[in-house]
Amino acid sequence: MSDFVFDWILEQAEVAPSAKCLGTPAGWLSYGEVASRLQRVAGALQALGVKRGDRVILALPNVPATVIASYAVQLLGAAAVELSREWSAELVGGIAAQTGARLAIAYGRDAATWAKVGQVSQVVVVHPTEPPERLAALLGGRLQAWLKEDGTLAGEWPAPAPVRDLDAMALLVYTSGSTGAPRGVIQTHKNIAANTHSIVQYLKLTSADRVMSVLPLFYCYGKSLLQTHLYVGGSIFFDERFMYPRVVMEALGQEECTGFAGVPLTFELIRRQVDLRTVNLRSLRYLTQAGGAMRHDTIHWVREAFAPATLYVMYGQTEATARLSYLPPEHAQDKFGSIGRGIPNVLLRVVDEAGKELPPGEVGHLVARGDNVSPGYFMDPAGTAEILHDGWLWTGDLARRDGDGFLYIAGRSKEMLKLGGHRVSPMELEEVLGKHPDVVESAVVGVPDELGGEAAHAFVVRRPGAQTTEAELKRHCRDALPAFKVPKEFTFAESLPRTHVGKLARAELKARLTCASPKTS
Secondary structure: OOOOHHHHHHHHHHHOOOOEEEEEOOEEEEHHHHHHHHHHHHHHHHHOOOOOOOEEEEEOOOOHHHHHHHHHHHHOOOEEEEOOOOOOHHHHHHHHHHHOOOEEEEEHHHHHHHOOOOOOOEEEEEEOOOOOHHHHHHHHHHEEEEEEOOOOEOOOOOOOOOOOOOOOEEEEEEOOOOOOOOOEEEEEHHHHHHHHHHHHHHHOOOOOOEEEEOOOOOOHHHHHHHHHHHHHOOEEEEOOOOOOHHHHHHHHHHOOOOEEEEOHHHHHHHHHHOOHHHOOOOOOOEEEEOOOOOOHHHHHHHHHHOOOOEEEEEEOOHHHOOOOEEEOHHHOOOOOOOOEEEOOOOEEEEEOOOOOEOOOOOOEEEEEEOOOOOOOEOOOHHHHHHHEEOOEEEEEEEEEEOOOOOEEEEEEOOOOEEEOOEEEOHHHHHHHHHOOOOEEEEEEEEEEOOOOOEEEEEEEEEOOOOOOOHHHHHHHHHOOOOHHHOOOEEEEOOOOOEOOOOOEOHHHHHHHHHOOOOOOO
Protein backbone atom coordinates (compact mmCIF):
# COMPACT_ATOMS: atom_id res chain seq x y z
CA MET A 1 0.00 0.00 0.00
CA SER A 2 1.18 3.53 -0.77
CA ASP A 3 2.69 5.74 1.94
CA PHE A 4 0.88 8.88 0.74
CA VAL A 5 -2.43 9.91 2.25
CA PHE A 6 -3.91 11.11 -1.04
CA ASP A 7 -3.25 7.64 -2.46
CA TRP A 8 -5.17 6.05 0.42
CA ILE A 9 -8.23 8.02 -0.67
CA LEU A 10 -7.76 7.29 -4.38
CA GLU A 11 -7.10 3.59 -3.81
CA GLN A 12 -10.12 3.15 -1.54
CA ALA A 13 -12.27 4.93 -4.13
CA GLU A 14 -11.26 2.24 -6.61
CA VAL A 15 -12.24 -0.72 -4.42
CA ALA A 16 -15.20 0.74 -2.47
CA PRO A 17 -16.34 3.98 -4.11
CA SER A 18 -19.68 4.09 -2.26
CA ALA A 19 -18.20 3.53 1.22
CA LYS A 20 -18.68 6.44 3.60
CA CYS A 21 -15.61 8.64 4.06
CA LEU A 22 -16.26 12.11 5.49
CA GLY A 23 -19.34 13.09 7.48
CA THR A 24 -20.72 16.25 9.10
CA PRO A 25 -24.18 17.14 10.45
CA ALA A 26 -24.91 18.26 6.86
CA GLY A 27 -24.41 14.72 5.48
CA TRP A 28 -21.88 12.18 4.22
CA LEU A 29 -19.45 11.99 1.29
CA SER A 30 -18.30 8.65 -0.12
CA TYR A 31 -14.72 7.75 -0.97
CA GLY A 32 -15.63 8.05 -4.65
CA GLU A 33 -16.95 11.58 -4.16
CA VAL A 34 -13.97 12.68 -2.08
CA ALA A 35 -11.49 11.23 -4.58
CA SER A 36 -13.05 12.90 -7.62
CA ARG A 37 -13.27 16.27 -5.85
CA LEU A 38 -9.70 15.96 -4.60
CA GLN A 39 -8.42 15.46 -8.15
CA ARG A 40 -10.53 18.35 -9.46
CA VAL A 41 -9.31 20.75 -6.77
CA ALA A 42 -5.72 19.65 -7.41
CA GLY A 43 -6.21 20.44 -11.08
CA ALA A 44 -7.57 23.89 -10.24
CA LEU A 45 -4.69 24.63 -7.87
CA GLN A 46 -2.21 23.52 -10.49
CA ALA A 47 -3.82 25.95 -12.94
CA LEU A 48 -3.29 28.70 -10.33
CA GLY A 49 0.41 27.90 -10.35
CA VAL A 50 0.80 25.64 -7.31
CA LYS A 51 3.75 23.34 -7.91
CA ARG A 52 6.21 21.03 -6.21
CA GLY A 53 7.95 22.65 -3.23
CA ASP A 54 5.38 25.43 -2.74
CA ARG A 55 3.67 26.18 0.55
CA VAL A 56 -0.08 26.81 0.61
CA ILE A 57 -1.86 28.20 3.67
CA LEU A 58 -5.17 26.73 4.84
CA ALA A 59 -7.24 28.33 7.61
CA LEU A 60 -10.55 26.48 7.63
CA PRO A 61 -13.09 24.75 9.89
CA ASN A 62 -13.56 20.97 9.96
CA VAL A 63 -15.49 20.52 6.72
CA PRO A 64 -14.89 18.16 3.76
CA ALA A 65 -13.36 20.98 1.71
CA THR A 66 -10.55 21.26 4.28
CA VAL A 67 -9.59 17.61 3.84
CA ILE A 68 -9.93 17.73 0.07
CA ALA A 69 -7.91 20.92 -0.31
CA SER A 70 -5.11 19.80 2.01
CA TYR A 71 -4.52 16.54 0.16
CA ALA A 72 -4.90 18.25 -3.22
CA VAL A 73 -2.01 20.51 -2.20
CA GLN A 74 0.05 17.50 -1.13
CA LEU A 75 -0.77 15.59 -4.33
CA LEU A 76 0.92 18.42 -6.26
CA GLY A 77 4.12 18.02 -4.22
CA ALA A 78 3.43 21.19 -2.22
CA ALA A 79 3.08 21.49 1.55
CA ALA A 80 -0.11 22.44 3.38
CA VAL A 81 0.39 25.09 6.07
CA GLU A 82 -2.64 24.62 8.30
CA LEU A 83 -3.47 27.45 10.71
CA SER A 84 -6.12 28.37 13.24
CA ARG A 85 -8.85 30.70 12.02
CA GLU A 86 -8.55 32.51 15.35
CA TRP A 87 -5.07 33.84 14.65
CA SER A 88 -4.70 37.53 13.84
CA ALA A 89 -3.93 38.97 10.43
CA GLU A 90 -0.56 40.12 11.79
CA LEU A 91 0.40 36.63 12.95
CA VAL A 92 -0.84 34.98 9.75
CA GLY A 93 0.98 37.59 7.68
CA GLY A 94 4.22 36.78 9.47
CA ILE A 95 3.79 33.07 8.74
CA ALA A 96 2.97 33.81 5.10
CA ALA A 97 6.14 35.87 4.83
CA GLN A 98 8.27 33.17 6.49
CA THR A 99 6.91 30.34 4.33
CA GLY A 100 6.76 32.33 1.10
CA ALA A 101 3.14 31.24 0.62
CA ARG A 102 1.47 33.26 -2.10
CA LEU A 103 -1.82 31.33 -2.09
CA ALA A 104 -4.23 30.77 0.80
CA ILE A 105 -7.41 28.74 1.06
CA ALA A 106 -9.56 30.62 3.56
CA TYR A 107 -13.06 30.59 4.98
CA GLY A 108 -15.56 33.12 3.65
CA ARG A 109 -16.43 34.44 7.11
CA ASP A 110 -12.79 35.41 7.60
CA ALA A 111 -12.47 37.51 4.43
CA ALA A 112 -12.02 40.72 6.43
CA THR A 113 -8.96 39.20 8.11
CA TRP A 114 -7.48 38.01 4.84
CA ALA A 115 -8.02 41.43 3.29
CA LYS A 116 -5.33 42.62 5.77
CA VAL A 117 -2.82 39.85 4.92
CA GLY A 118 -0.99 41.57 2.10
CA GLN A 119 1.70 38.90 1.84
CA VAL A 120 -0.76 36.53 0.11
CA SER A 121 -1.51 37.39 -3.51
CA GLN A 122 -4.09 34.66 -4.26
CA VAL A 123 -7.05 33.51 -2.16
CA VAL A 124 -9.40 30.58 -2.75
CA VAL A 125 -12.50 31.01 -0.59
CA VAL A 126 -14.45 28.15 0.97
CA HIS A 127 -18.08 29.12 1.41
CA PRO A 128 -21.24 27.10 2.16
CA THR A 129 -23.44 28.92 -0.37
CA GLU A 130 -23.18 30.98 -3.53
CA PRO A 131 -20.40 33.61 -3.31
CA PRO A 132 -21.68 36.93 -1.93
CA GLU A 133 -20.47 40.09 -3.61
CA ARG A 134 -19.20 41.56 -0.34
CA LEU A 135 -16.41 38.98 -0.02
CA ALA A 136 -15.32 39.57 -3.60
CA ALA A 137 -15.16 43.29 -2.90
CA LEU A 138 -13.06 42.75 0.24
CA LEU A 139 -10.49 40.55 -1.50
CA GLY A 140 -10.49 42.30 -4.85
CA GLY A 141 -8.31 40.81 -7.55
CA ARG A 142 -6.77 38.32 -5.13
CA LEU A 143 -9.93 36.20 -5.15
CA GLN A 144 -9.22 33.30 -7.51
CA ALA A 145 -11.94 30.68 -6.95
CA TRP A 146 -14.87 29.57 -4.81
CA LEU A 147 -14.90 26.15 -3.19
CA LYS A 148 -18.01 24.92 -1.41
CA GLU A 149 -17.82 23.30 2.02
CA ASP A 150 -18.51 19.90 0.46
CA GLY A 151 -15.45 20.30 -1.77
CA THR A 152 -17.30 20.94 -5.02
CA LEU A 153 -15.73 23.35 -7.47
CA ALA A 154 -17.17 24.82 -10.64
CA GLY A 155 -15.48 24.10 -13.96
CA GLU A 156 -13.61 21.20 -15.49
CA TRP A 157 -10.11 20.60 -14.21
CA PRO A 158 -8.07 17.62 -15.44
CA ALA A 159 -6.55 15.43 -12.75
CA PRO A 160 -2.80 16.13 -12.42
CA ALA A 161 -0.19 13.43 -12.00
CA PRO A 162 0.62 12.93 -8.30
CA VAL A 163 4.07 13.92 -7.05
CA ARG A 164 5.51 11.32 -4.66
CA ASP A 165 8.57 12.02 -2.52
CA LEU A 166 8.55 10.43 0.95
CA ASP A 167 11.12 12.86 2.35
CA ALA A 168 9.32 15.96 1.08
CA MET A 169 7.41 18.21 3.45
CA ALA A 170 3.71 17.33 3.44
CA LEU A 171 2.54 19.51 6.33
CA LEU A 172 3.88 22.54 8.12
CA VAL A 173 2.16 22.59 11.50
CA TYR A 174 2.50 25.74 13.56
CA THR A 175 2.51 25.22 17.30
CA SER A 176 0.53 27.48 19.59
CA GLY A 177 1.85 30.98 20.01
CA SER A 178 0.95 31.10 23.71
CA THR A 179 4.61 31.15 24.75
CA GLY A 180 5.91 33.41 22.01
CA ALA A 181 6.06 33.33 18.22
CA PRO A 182 4.75 29.98 16.93
CA ARG A 183 7.20 27.59 15.30
CA GLY A 184 6.50 25.66 12.13
CA VAL A 185 7.02 21.93 12.64
CA ILE A 186 7.93 20.07 9.44
CA GLN A 187 6.06 16.81 8.88
CA THR A 188 7.16 14.75 5.90
CA HIS A 189 5.14 12.11 4.07
CA LYS A 190 7.43 9.54 5.70
CA ASN A 191 6.67 10.94 9.19
CA ILE A 192 2.92 10.77 8.59
CA ALA A 193 2.99 7.25 7.15
CA ALA A 194 5.13 5.93 10.03
CA ASN A 195 2.95 7.43 12.76
CA THR A 196 -0.23 6.32 11.02
CA HIS A 197 0.95 2.71 10.71
CA SER A 198 1.85 2.60 14.43
CA ILE A 199 -1.43 4.07 15.66
CA VAL A 200 -3.53 1.80 13.44
CA GLN A 201 -1.64 -1.18 14.85
CA TYR A 202 -2.24 -0.57 18.56
CA LEU A 203 -5.82 0.70 18.17
CA LYS A 204 -6.58 -2.28 15.90
CA LEU A 205 -8.44 -0.05 13.41
CA THR A 206 -10.28 -1.52 10.43
CA SER A 207 -12.58 -0.28 7.69
CA ALA A 208 -15.48 -0.84 10.10
CA ASP A 209 -14.23 1.93 12.39
CA ARG A 210 -15.73 5.41 12.42
CA VAL A 211 -14.35 8.11 14.69
CA MET A 212 -16.17 11.17 16.01
CA SER A 213 -13.83 14.18 15.86
CA VAL A 214 -14.32 17.41 17.77
CA LEU A 215 -10.62 18.35 17.44
CA PRO A 216 -9.44 20.85 14.79
CA LEU A 217 -7.62 19.53 11.75
CA PHE A 218 -4.77 22.02 12.16
CA TYR A 219 -3.95 20.20 15.43
CA CYS A 220 -1.75 17.11 14.98
CA TYR A 221 -4.06 15.02 17.20
CA GLY A 222 -7.08 15.93 15.08
CA LYS A 223 -5.14 15.27 11.89
CA SER A 224 -4.03 11.84 13.11
CA LEU A 225 -7.66 10.80 13.64
CA LEU A 226 -8.33 11.56 9.98
CA GLN A 227 -5.22 9.92 8.60
CA THR A 228 -5.52 6.67 10.56
CA HIS A 229 -9.09 6.14 9.41
CA LEU A 230 -8.33 7.00 5.78
CA TYR A 231 -5.49 4.47 5.86
CA VAL A 232 -7.82 1.57 6.78
CA GLY A 233 -10.75 2.73 4.65
CA GLY A 234 -12.74 3.77 7.71
CA SER A 235 -14.71 6.98 8.17
CA ILE A 236 -14.65 10.17 10.24
CA PHE A 237 -17.51 12.33 11.44
CA PHE A 238 -16.67 15.98 12.14
CA ASP A 239 -18.84 17.76 14.69
CA GLU A 240 -18.05 21.37 15.60
CA ARG A 241 -21.01 21.76 17.97
CA PHE A 242 -19.05 20.94 21.12
CA MET A 243 -20.38 24.03 22.87
CA TYR A 244 -23.32 21.65 23.30
CA PRO A 245 -21.61 18.43 24.49
CA ARG A 246 -24.86 16.49 24.74
CA VAL A 247 -25.67 17.18 21.08
CA VAL A 248 -22.28 15.75 20.11
CA MET A 249 -22.71 12.68 22.32
CA GLU A 250 -26.13 12.03 20.80
CA ALA A 251 -24.66 12.37 17.30
CA LEU A 252 -21.94 9.87 18.25
CA GLY A 253 -24.64 7.26 18.81
CA GLN A 254 -26.78 8.26 15.85
CA GLU A 255 -23.82 8.03 13.46
CA GLU A 256 -22.72 4.70 14.99
CA CYS A 257 -19.23 5.92 15.76
CA THR A 258 -16.82 3.33 17.17
CA GLY A 259 -14.24 5.81 18.43
CA PHE A 260 -14.08 9.16 20.21
CA ALA A 261 -11.04 11.33 20.96
CA GLY A 262 -10.46 14.29 23.22
CA VAL A 263 -8.06 16.38 25.25
CA PRO A 264 -8.58 16.63 29.05
CA LEU A 265 -10.91 19.64 28.70
CA THR A 266 -13.12 17.64 26.30
CA PHE A 267 -13.83 14.99 28.91
CA GLU A 268 -14.16 17.51 31.74
CA LEU A 269 -16.93 19.31 29.84
CA ILE A 270 -18.75 16.06 29.08
CA ARG A 271 -18.49 15.06 32.74
CA ARG A 272 -19.98 18.36 33.89
CA GLN A 273 -22.76 18.68 31.32
CA VAL A 274 -23.90 15.24 30.10
CA ASP A 275 -25.57 12.34 31.88
CA LEU A 276 -24.17 9.58 29.68
CA ARG A 277 -26.64 7.08 31.09
CA THR A 278 -29.28 8.77 28.93
CA VAL A 279 -27.28 8.61 25.69
CA ASN A 280 -27.00 5.68 23.29
CA LEU A 281 -23.30 4.79 23.06
CA ARG A 282 -23.67 1.12 22.12
CA SER A 283 -21.51 1.46 18.98
CA LEU A 284 -18.54 2.94 20.88
CA ARG A 285 -15.55 0.59 21.04
CA TYR A 286 -12.71 2.83 22.27
CA LEU A 287 -11.76 6.33 23.40
CA THR A 288 -8.40 8.08 23.21
CA GLN A 289 -7.06 10.92 25.33
CA ALA A 290 -3.97 13.03 24.72
CA GLY A 291 -3.04 16.71 24.75
CA GLY A 292 -1.84 16.87 28.35
CA ALA A 293 -2.34 15.14 31.67
CA MET A 294 -5.92 14.47 32.71
CA ARG A 295 -7.05 14.55 36.35
CA HIS A 296 -6.94 11.11 37.92
CA ASP A 297 -10.54 11.27 39.06
CA THR A 298 -11.62 12.21 35.53
CA ILE A 299 -9.74 9.21 34.11
CA HIS A 300 -11.62 6.96 36.54
CA TRP A 301 -14.91 8.61 35.55
CA VAL A 302 -14.28 8.19 31.81
CA ARG A 303 -13.53 4.49 32.22
CA GLU A 304 -16.68 3.93 34.24
CA ALA A 305 -19.06 6.24 32.38
CA PHE A 306 -18.14 5.05 28.87
CA ALA A 307 -17.78 1.33 29.71
CA PRO A 308 -17.59 -1.14 28.08
CA ALA A 309 -15.65 1.10 25.63
CA THR A 310 -11.95 1.13 26.55
CA LEU A 311 -9.83 4.22 27.16
CA TYR A 312 -6.35 4.63 25.68
CA VAL A 313 -4.32 7.27 27.55
CA MET A 314 -1.73 8.55 25.06
CA TYR A 315 1.22 10.91 24.89
CA GLY A 316 2.74 12.70 21.95
CA GLN A 317 4.02 15.89 20.37
CA THR A 318 3.68 17.81 17.13
CA GLU A 319 7.42 17.24 16.66
CA ALA A 320 6.70 13.49 16.64
CA THR A 321 3.90 13.92 14.06
CA ALA A 322 1.33 13.00 16.72
CA ARG A 323 1.97 10.02 18.94
CA LEU A 324 4.88 8.62 21.00
CA SER A 325 3.34 6.33 23.63
CA TYR A 326 0.11 4.75 24.82
CA LEU A 327 -1.10 2.90 27.89
CA PRO A 328 -2.73 -0.43 26.94
CA PRO A 329 -6.21 -0.60 28.54
CA GLU A 330 -5.37 -3.91 30.21
CA HIS A 331 -2.84 -1.99 32.34
CA ALA A 332 -5.32 0.73 33.34
CA GLN A 333 -5.22 -0.29 37.01
CA ASP A 334 -1.77 -1.68 37.69
CA LYS A 335 -0.04 1.16 35.77
CA PHE A 336 -2.45 3.97 36.61
CA GLY A 337 -0.90 7.39 35.98
CA SER A 338 1.50 6.06 33.35
CA ILE A 339 1.71 7.25 29.74
CA GLY A 340 2.53 3.65 28.88
CA ARG A 341 5.28 2.49 26.57
CA GLY A 342 6.46 3.55 23.14
CA ILE A 343 4.10 2.94 20.23
CA PRO A 344 5.21 0.32 17.68
CA ASN A 345 8.47 1.29 15.94
CA VAL A 346 9.25 4.13 18.37
CA LEU A 347 12.02 3.92 20.98
CA LEU A 348 11.72 5.98 24.19
CA ARG A 349 14.45 6.50 26.77
CA VAL A 350 14.97 8.43 30.01
CA VAL A 351 18.42 10.03 29.99
CA ASP A 352 20.56 12.46 31.94
CA GLU A 353 21.86 15.82 30.68
CA ALA A 354 24.61 14.06 28.71
CA GLY A 355 22.19 11.68 27.01
CA LYS A 356 23.15 8.64 29.09
CA GLU A 357 20.24 6.30 29.81
CA LEU A 358 19.16 6.28 33.45
CA PRO A 359 18.10 3.22 35.48
CA PRO A 360 14.46 2.60 36.44
CA GLY A 361 13.08 4.96 39.06
CA GLU A 362 15.33 7.92 38.26
CA VAL A 363 13.85 11.08 36.75
CA GLY A 364 15.49 12.39 33.60
CA HIS A 365 14.83 13.77 30.13
CA LEU A 366 12.42 11.81 27.91
CA VAL A 367 13.87 11.33 24.42
CA ALA A 368 12.47 9.54 21.38
CA ARG A 369 13.63 8.02 18.11
CA GLY A 370 11.55 6.82 15.15
CA ASP A 371 10.53 7.56 11.58
CA ASN A 372 7.72 9.71 12.94
CA VAL A 373 10.16 12.28 14.38
CA SER A 374 10.15 15.57 12.49
CA PRO A 375 13.26 16.84 10.67
CA GLY A 376 12.83 19.99 12.75
CA TYR A 377 11.46 23.51 12.64
CA PHE A 378 11.00 25.38 9.38
CA MET A 379 13.68 28.04 8.79
CA ASP A 380 14.87 27.67 12.38
CA PRO A 381 18.16 25.76 12.64
CA ALA A 382 18.80 27.01 16.19
CA GLY A 383 15.40 25.80 17.38
CA THR A 384 15.92 22.48 15.61
CA ALA A 385 19.29 22.04 17.30
CA GLU A 386 17.60 22.47 20.69
CA ILE A 387 15.34 19.44 20.23
CA LEU A 388 17.30 17.06 17.95
CA HIS A 389 20.54 15.47 19.11
CA ASP A 390 22.17 12.54 17.30
CA GLY A 391 18.85 11.39 15.88
CA TRP A 392 16.99 11.68 19.19
CA LEU A 393 14.08 14.04 19.85
CA TRP A 394 14.36 15.70 23.25
CA THR A 395 10.71 16.13 24.15
CA GLY A 396 11.21 18.75 26.87
CA ASP A 397 9.46 16.47 29.35
CA LEU A 398 10.93 14.87 32.43
CA ALA A 399 9.97 11.27 33.15
CA ARG A 400 10.84 8.11 35.00
CA ARG A 401 10.58 4.49 33.91
CA ASP A 402 9.46 1.69 36.21
CA GLY A 403 10.91 -1.81 36.29
CA ASP A 404 8.46 -3.03 33.64
CA GLY A 405 9.34 -0.26 31.18
CA PHE A 406 6.26 1.91 31.75
CA LEU A 407 6.83 5.67 31.69
CA TYR A 408 5.53 8.33 34.07
CA ILE A 409 5.75 12.04 33.26
CA ALA A 410 7.29 14.15 36.03
CA GLY A 411 6.68 17.53 34.37
CA ARG A 412 7.95 19.87 31.67
CA SER A 413 11.63 20.66 32.17
CA LYS A 414 10.98 24.37 31.52
CA GLU A 415 7.99 24.43 33.90
CA MET A 416 9.65 22.80 36.89
CA LEU A 417 9.51 24.96 40.01
CA LYS A 418 12.47 25.61 42.34
CA LEU A 419 10.80 25.50 45.75
CA GLY A 420 12.90 25.48 48.91
CA GLY A 421 15.90 24.36 46.90
CA HIS A 422 13.99 21.42 45.40
CA ARG A 423 12.79 20.88 41.84
CA VAL A 424 9.02 20.34 41.96
CA SER A 425 6.57 19.60 39.17
CA PRO A 426 3.42 21.78 39.07
CA MET A 427 1.52 18.59 38.21
CA GLU A 428 2.17 17.23 41.72
CA LEU A 429 0.57 20.25 43.36
CA GLU A 430 -2.31 20.34 40.89
CA GLU A 431 -3.09 16.69 41.58
CA VAL A 432 -3.36 17.40 45.31
CA LEU A 433 -5.58 20.44 44.74
CA GLY A 434 -7.76 18.38 42.41
CA LYS A 435 -8.64 16.05 45.29
CA HIS A 436 -10.45 18.84 47.14
CA PRO A 437 -14.21 18.41 46.52
CA ASP A 438 -14.69 22.10 45.66
CA VAL A 439 -11.86 22.32 43.09
CA VAL A 440 -12.90 21.84 39.48
CA GLU A 441 -9.44 22.48 38.04
CA SER A 442 -6.22 24.24 38.98
CA ALA A 443 -2.90 25.41 37.59
CA VAL A 444 0.29 26.17 39.49
CA VAL A 445 3.02 28.51 38.26
CA GLY A 446 6.21 29.77 39.81
CA VAL A 447 6.70 33.37 40.95
CA PRO A 448 9.83 35.08 42.33
CA ASP A 449 10.16 34.74 46.08
CA GLU A 450 11.65 37.51 48.22
CA LEU A 451 13.78 34.91 50.02
CA GLY A 452 15.26 33.69 46.75
CA GLY A 453 14.21 31.01 44.34
CA GLU A 454 10.50 30.62 43.62
CA ALA A 455 7.17 30.30 45.35
CA ALA A 456 4.16 28.41 44.03
CA HIS A 457 1.10 30.41 43.01
CA ALA A 458 -2.10 28.43 42.40
CA PHE A 459 -4.95 29.46 40.13
CA VAL A 460 -8.12 27.62 41.16
CA VAL A 461 -11.54 27.18 39.56
CA ARG A 462 -14.12 26.30 42.20
CA ARG A 463 -17.29 24.36 41.58
CA PRO A 464 -20.38 26.62 41.14
CA GLY A 465 -21.56 28.01 44.44
CA ALA A 466 -18.49 26.92 46.41
CA GLN A 467 -17.02 29.47 48.83
CA THR A 468 -13.83 27.62 49.70
CA THR A 469 -11.17 30.06 50.95
CA GLU A 470 -7.44 30.30 50.40
CA ALA A 471 -6.85 29.29 54.02
CA GLU A 472 -8.92 26.12 53.56
CA LEU A 473 -7.00 25.13 50.45
CA LYS A 474 -3.68 25.74 52.19
CA ARG A 475 -4.77 23.43 55.02
CA HIS A 476 -5.80 20.83 52.44
CA CYS A 477 -2.37 21.04 50.80
CA ARG A 478 -0.49 20.86 54.11
CA ASP A 479 -2.19 17.54 54.83
CA ALA A 480 -0.61 16.02 51.70
CA LEU A 481 2.53 18.05 51.00
CA PRO A 482 5.64 19.20 52.83
CA ALA A 483 5.50 22.88 53.80
CA PHE A 484 7.86 24.10 51.07
CA LYS A 485 5.53 22.72 48.36
CA VAL A 486 2.34 24.37 49.63
CA PRO A 487 1.31 27.23 47.31
CA LYS A 488 2.09 30.58 48.89
CA GLU A 489 -0.81 32.40 47.25
CA PHE A 490 -4.02 31.54 45.44
CA THR A 491 -6.07 33.27 42.75
CA PHE A 492 -9.66 32.15 42.24
CA ALA A 493 -10.84 32.33 38.63
CA GLU A 494 -13.96 31.45 36.69
CA SER A 495 -11.89 29.52 34.15
CA LEU A 496 -8.30 28.84 33.13
CA PRO A 497 -6.88 30.17 29.85
CA ARG A 498 -6.48 27.63 27.08
CA THR A 499 -4.71 27.49 23.75
CA HIS A 500 -6.74 27.05 20.57
CA VAL A 501 -6.55 23.25 20.99
CA GLY A 502 -7.60 23.23 24.65
CA LYS A 503 -4.21 22.99 26.37
CA LEU A 504 -3.53 24.97 29.52
CA ALA A 505 -1.80 28.30 28.72
CA ARG A 506 0.57 28.61 31.68
CA ALA A 507 2.44 31.51 30.09
CA GLU A 508 -0.74 33.59 30.15
CA LEU A 509 -1.20 32.87 33.85
CA LYS A 510 2.36 33.99 34.60
CA ALA A 511 1.73 37.13 32.55
CA ARG A 512 -1.32 37.92 34.69
CA LEU A 513 0.86 37.85 37.79
CA THR A 514 3.51 39.96 36.13
CA CYS A 515 0.83 42.57 35.47
CA ALA A 516 0.11 42.46 39.22
CA SER A 517 -3.64 42.16 38.84
CA PRO A 518 -5.42 41.93 42.22
CA LYS A 519 -6.60 38.57 43.49
CA THR A 520 -10.27 37.73 43.55
CA SER A 521 -11.89 35.69 46.27
